[in-house]
Amino acid sequence: MNSDILKQNEKSWDALAESFFGVTALPQLGCSIPTEDELHLFPDLNGKAILEIGCGSGHSLKWCAEHGAKELFGLDISNEQISTAQKLLNDSGYKCTLFRQPMEDNTNIPQNYFDVVYSIYAIGWTTDINTTIKNAASYLKQGGIYIFSWDHPLLHCVDLESVAISGGNRTTDKQERIIFSGNYLEEDYYTFEKNGNPLTLQNRKISTYINALADAGFAVEKVIEETSDKVLTKSAEFSSGYYADFKAKHFPLSVVFKARKL
Numbered sequence: 001m002n003s004d005i006l007k008q009n010e011k012s013w014d015a016l017a018e019s020f021f022g023v024t025a026l027p028q029l030g031c032s033i034p035t036e037d038e039l040h041l042f043p044d045l046n047g048k049a050i051l052e053i054g055c056g057s058g059h060s061l062k063w064c065a066e067h068g069a070k071e072l073f074g075l076d077i078s079n080e081q082i083s084t085a086q087k088l089l090n091d092s093g094y095k096c097t098l099f100r101q102p103m104e105d106n107t108n109i110p111q112n113y114f115d116v117v118y119s120i121y122a123i124g125w126t127t128d129i130n131t132t133i134k135n136a137a138s139y140l141k142q143g144g145i146y147i148f149s150w151d152h153p154l155l156h157c158v159d160l161e162s163v164a165i166s167g168g169n170r171t172t173d174k175q176e177r178i179i180f181s182g183n184y185l186e187e188d189y190y191t192f193e194k195n196g197n198p199l200t201l202q203n204r205k206i207s208t209y210i211n212a213l214a215d216a217g218f219a220v221e222k223v224i225e226e227t228s229d230k231v232l233t234k235s236a237e238f239s240s241g242y243y244a245d246f247k248a249k250h251f252p253l254s255v256v257f258k259a260r261k262l
């Protein structure tokens, strides 16, 4: 794990917690992709023990409780997020056990205990994907389900461009297109700012996730690379937004993995 990056991200997530209240939480799995209500990736949660890695404001844990989960566990690097999740679940009348710790660290979490371990839009923050996925395997009972979602790696590799097309000696029209401006092979750290707070991430290949799952003893049951019908069937303005529908019409903005511990 990279302690300097974790410290910086923890501080920034503490500052950002309020603006991420209920953002990207079940039944949403990602951006412009079908929801859990449509995909049914989660097994029946009735009476099950579940753990969310990167539980944020606790909205996904609440969704699991509403769907019958009996034991709710969560971990998150941010103290602010943990306090927010604790309050949300308490106010909703659900008991939960939450730990403030990075997903790279497996202290505190019961081993071979959970029926379902999941992460909705959090796994990309790990500084050690192999350890994080091995940790998830160690928390699950044999046959347990692991589901996680994140940005599709192509998203980091493209940009939008609007170019004028000349007809004869006059400019007649504009062509709006997606260009491949990044490097899919590059998994180096990069830093950006959100509301003035620095955050550091790595973009990872689809194969990096699948190989880490295989190395940790998982069988991959499903990989979702889809755009929702709702987005595909509506007209999308050309827009340079990172999660623009214009892009979603050409490739999935998020990817979801479902695996079973062997």
Ligand SMILES: C[S@@+](CC[C@H](N)C(=O)[O-])C[C@H]1O[C@@H](n2cnc3c(N)ncnc32)[C@H](O)[C@@H]1O
Pocket (backbone or CB within 6 Å): 006, 009, 013, 020, 022, 023, 024, 025, 026, 053, 054, 055, 056, 057, 058, 059, 060, 061, 075, 076, 077, 078, 081, 101, 102, 103, 104, 119, 120, 121, 122, 125, 126, 127
């Ligand atoms: C987009 S939010 C997840 C939202 C969550 N699914 C929900 O339902 O509210 C991402 C979360 O990952 C957490 N995070 C970032 N880096 C982490 C790390 N290394 N270990 C654990 N959590 C981390 C952040 O604090 C943040 O709460």
